[in-house]
Amino acid sequence: MNRTNRLAAIVMALQHGHETAHSLGEKFEVSRRTILRDIQSLSEMNVPIIAISGPGGGFRLMEGYVLPPLQLDPVEAATLIFALEGLSRYADTPFHEKRWTLMNKVKAIIPDDIMSRIDPMLKQLHHHIPDRNYILPHLDALLACIPEHEWLSVLYRSVSRQRWLYICPTRVYASSGFWYCEAYSIEHGEQRLFRVDRIIEVKAIEPQEAQVLNEQADQQQSKPIPPEQPPTLVKAQLSYRGMIEAEQDEHIGEKMIEIAPDLWELSFLCPPGEWDWAVRFFYRLGREAEVIEPLQLRSEIRQHAEEVSRRYLASTKS
Secondary structure, eight states: OOHHHHHHHHHHHHTTTBBBHHHHHHHTTTHHHHHHHHHHHHHHHHHHHHOSSSTOEEEEEEEEEOOOOOOOHHHHHHHHHHHHHHHSSSSOOOOTTHHHHEEEEEEEEHHHHHHHHHHHHHHHHOOOOOOOOOOOHHHHHHHHHHHOOOOEEEEESSSEEEEEEEEEEEEEETTTTEEEEEEEEEEEEEEEEEGGGGGEEEOOOHHHHHHHHHHHHHHHSOOOOOOOOOOOEEEOOOOOOHHHTTTTTTTTTEEEEEETTEEEOOOOEEEEEGGHHHHHHHHHGGEEEEEEEEEEHHHHHHHHHHHHHHHHHHHHHH
């Protein structure tokens, strides 16, 4: 980032609130001394920056000062278009209509000659997001609850059943074509992950009932947590195809090393609560992976394979 862009970025950062020289230096990857020189330059340009001394001091803009809207340069515009196109590949999203109006506004500010140069590049950049078929009528309600830690009553359809749950959403994110909501669940007594398209109905919670739920959640979380069993070290060898599958997992994707041409070693600590996942994961990889240790994991994968084999042998005989 050149100095002119950094000066504009500092003003934009200060528009959002108080900053220190240290925090600005970390954001823009420059020294504290450089930030202080930039602040001095902005002051000389009549940008009304107020310095706050003492503990917790720093800089802020004078109340009411707003930076005029900035034009995007071609690379910034291309970056935004690419991000918006990735969002548009989901079956449904928050801000569904706004993404299209924003896309049109971004494209409108790019001169035709610049657009003709970046358009071929954008056509070669792709987001790999599986096609899904769902609608998310309750996504906005979940998002609205997060800032104030509000509660909702939701009718949720899991794999095996559907029931009403009291949840306090804390985070919403997208992965593999689906939207997920992390929320504290009274019925489960812990933080849980819910697929948003499986939420059938939502009901708002009155303040008095919300207070009762907050107290109940506090009681649940204050209970002593029984000590967990230590995690188990898992080691496996993977083929190239197995490595491609494993690296897509956010927890183990960075834990592989190549030990020979087209052969990777995966080593990670598996918590007791993820043991069943490990059995299913390595069984699904089939011949593209072999668990080296522990022996118990090898044994359970073999048992899983034998059960499937017997099922197909029985169907063949019948």
